[in-house]
Each structure stands twice: as structure tokens, then as C-alpha cells.
Amino acid sequence: MKIVFFGTPEISVPILEILNEKYKLSLVVTQQDRKKGRGKKLLPPPVKEKALELGIEVFQPENINSQEAIEILKGQEADLFVVIAFGQILKEEVLNIPKLYAINIHASCLPKLRGAAPINRAIIQGHATSGVSIMKMERGLDTGDVALCEEIDISNLNAEELSEKISELGSKLIVEFIENLKAGKVRFDKQDSDLATYADKIDKFTGYIDFETMDTKTICNLVRGLYKKPAASTTYKGERFKILKAEPVDTDVKAGLGEIIEVNKSLVVKTLDGALSILEVQFPGKRIMTIEEHLAGNEFVKGELLGG
Structure with missing residues (x-):
């Protein structure tokens, strides 16, 4: 043969x-x-x-x-x-x-x-x-x-x-x-x-997270489905970064969509139906990091919006 x-x-x-x-x-x-x-x-x-x-x-x-x-x-x-x-x-x-x-x-x-x-x-x-x-x-x-x-x-x-x-x-x-x-x-x-x-073909726009229209499961699926390339992404204070790992969180906290509601060992963000715990990120020119690693030299501020 x-x-x-x-x-x-x-x-x-x-x-x-x-x-x-x-x-x-x-x-x-x-x-x-x-x-x-x-x-x-x-x-x-x-x-x-x-x-x-x-x-x-x-x-x-x-x-x-x-x-x-x-x-x-x-x-x-x-x-x-x-x-x-x-x-x-x-x-x-x-x-x-x-x-x-x-x-x-x-x-x-x-x-x-x-x-x-x-x-x-x-x-x-x-x-x-x-x-x-x-x-x-x-x-x-x-x-x-x-x-x-x-x-x-x-x-x-x-x-x-x-x-x-x-x-x-x-x-x-x-x-x-x-x-x-x-x-x-x-x-x-x-x-x-x-x-x-x-x-359909994946392009650089496929992974943009819209907290106004996407529920938690949709965002988590997007993160898993685009790992590591091109990766799901959002912005913080105008800078786009990739999200490599995330999981849903149950919460009744009142906050704006995409608002950071907790910064600790994970970054918790309000979504349409609950919240999203962001566990791994990658900023431009940097390696993939856990949130703990990123926070050792950088900050996310509670109350700020992602994707705004």
C-alpha cells in the first residue's frame, strides 16, 4: 500500500x-x-x-x-x-x-x-x-x-x-x-x-468576550475552545489580554457586567447570570501566568470593568 x-x-x-x-x-x-x-x-x-x-x-x-x-x-x-x-x-x-x-x-x-x-x-x-x-x-x-x-x-x-x-x-x-x-x-x-x-473558521475576533451579551457558560466554553491560540480575550484599562483558564462562580453580588468583584487567588468578574473566576491570563509580551503570579507584580482593582 x-x-x-x-x-x-x-x-x-x-x-x-x-x-x-x-x-x-x-x-x-x-x-x-x-x-x-x-x-x-x-x-x-x-x-x-x-x-x-x-x-x-x-x-x-x-x-x-x-x-x-x-x-x-x-x-x-x-x-x-x-x-x-x-x-x-x-x-x-x-x-x-x-x-x-x-x-x-x-x-x-x-x-x-x-x-x-x-x-x-x-x-x-x-x-x-x-x-x-x-x-x-x-x-x-x-x-x-x-x-x-x-x-x-x-x-x-x-x-x-x-x-x-x-x-x-x-x-x-x-x-x-x-x-x-x-x-x-x-x-x-x-x-x-x-x-x-x-x-466556521476561527479569526482574531472570535475570542473577544462581551460581558453584556455572554453568560458564564458561554464565556467558559469560549476560553476552553480557543486555548491557547488565538485565545479568548478582554481588556483591562484599555489593554487587551488573554484568558487561558476560567470557571463559573455562583454569586448574588450586585455589580455591573464585567465588573471586578473580587481580587484574591482568582479574579472574579460579574456576568449576566453569576460570575466568572479567571484563573490564568497572558498579557502582551508575557508568558501565561496564574492570577496569583500576575498579581505578584501587577494589579487588578476591585470595581473596575473588564471589556469596558
Whole structure:
């Protein structure tokens, strides 16, 4: 079974490793190196680093649908393309290159949460479960037939923790799919598009907390769903900062929405239906800190407003 693997971020790495261990990948396709961090240093994506460590050939096309990229992919004479979080849309000509299928490992139980950000949106929307689908790729947005799907409980997980679980489950299911394929036991089922929901792309505005309109649960879900990047955020005295961990607090204190009502081992802020205890923050240019660590050299003033 000759496999070309497509992936870019950290979530793709464990799947790359298991596929190479069992089937010896012929090529890894990933995004180009990007400038990151305050020094804007050119850094390779995690998948490239791991592929080179394992001695696998790496291809980093600027445009996966260019004629040059298509000819390189055709030259692999692959049976399967396996894709997870690659970062470019594969057009139909590319999807038709492998002898058997182009397969996507999608981080939801389709047709729920089709689209760019199923991990984040599952948490932000307060879902009790998420999952992984092994899907045949086609022209539509995550509309292809599904061979395997398995759910997982996501209660109280943040986006980083859920990504790890998705990667672990995806590794298991893609091996199961390939073994089924080799044994002639694969069956694809059509999705019910009437049940489809969509996971819109996350941008820098997604995480802005509005204490005037969001209840405590909504804010906590936003904090968990956007951990650590781009992270939920608000402002204090005009300076925007990130909130990395928070939990609900029951209170009957009368205060304005977003008002700081307690400053101690946590920062307690009034919300629509109670209060929010902010436990971890990150200010610009600083590392992630607990509130206790932050208060050792900075202050929050009781009675001031967040997000005002």
C-alpha cells in the first residue's frame, strides 16, 4: 500500500508516525516554512520536522493544485492520499490522482461540524461529544462518504486536550480503515446533508468576550475552545489580554457586567447570570501566568470593568 500523507500542524504528527511505522510513507506533503514569533524566524511546520527526522521525503508546494505539484504527485503512483489538517484545498484533479482514494481524517462525526474549525467550534458551542470521521474526499466541503466514525466525550476539555484525543483516535481509525481496505471490507455511507452543521473558521475576533451579551457558560466554553491560540480575550484599562483558564462562580453580588468583584487567588468578574473566576491570563509580551503570579507584580482593582 503506497501512501502519500498530507498534514501540517502538531495534530497531524502522531498520524504521520503510525502510518510510516506500519506502511512506510512514500512522501509527506506539508505547508511551506513560515515566519513566526517575535523575531519572525523562519520555522518549519511540525510535520516537516517529524518527516525529516524519520527520513521521509518532504514536498512543500506553494500551491498544491499547480501543474508542477500535480506532476510530482502523479509521479508517486500512490494508492492512497491521507489528509489531516493540511491547510490547502485539494481540487478535483488532485483528488483523482491516487489509484484508490483520497481520504480525509476529519475532527467531528460528520455531517456535524463540516469545515475549518471543528475542534474549536465543538467546545465553543457546548457540545458534549465530538469525534473523528474517515471520509472519502470530493469537491464539496467535507461532504464525502464516510467509512468510519467514532465519538468521544469532550466534557471539560480545552482545544489543546481535544486535539490530542482527536489525533490519538484518528491514528487508530486510519489504520483500521487501511486494514479493512486491504481485506476488501471497506464500506462508505453517504452523509445526510439535512443534518449538516458548519464549523466556521476561527479569526482574531472570535475570542473577544462581551460581558453584556455572554453568560458564564458561554464565556467558559469560549476560553476552553480557543486555548491557547488565538485565545479568548478582554481588556483591562484599555489593554487587551488573554484568558487561558476560567470557571463559573455562583454569586448574588450586585455589580455591573464585567465588573471586578473580587481580587484574591482568582479574579472574579460579574456576568449576566453569576460570575466568572479567571484563573490564568497572558498579557502582551508575557508568558501565561496564574492570577496569583500576575498579581505578584501587577494589579487588578476591585470595581473596575473588564471589556469596558
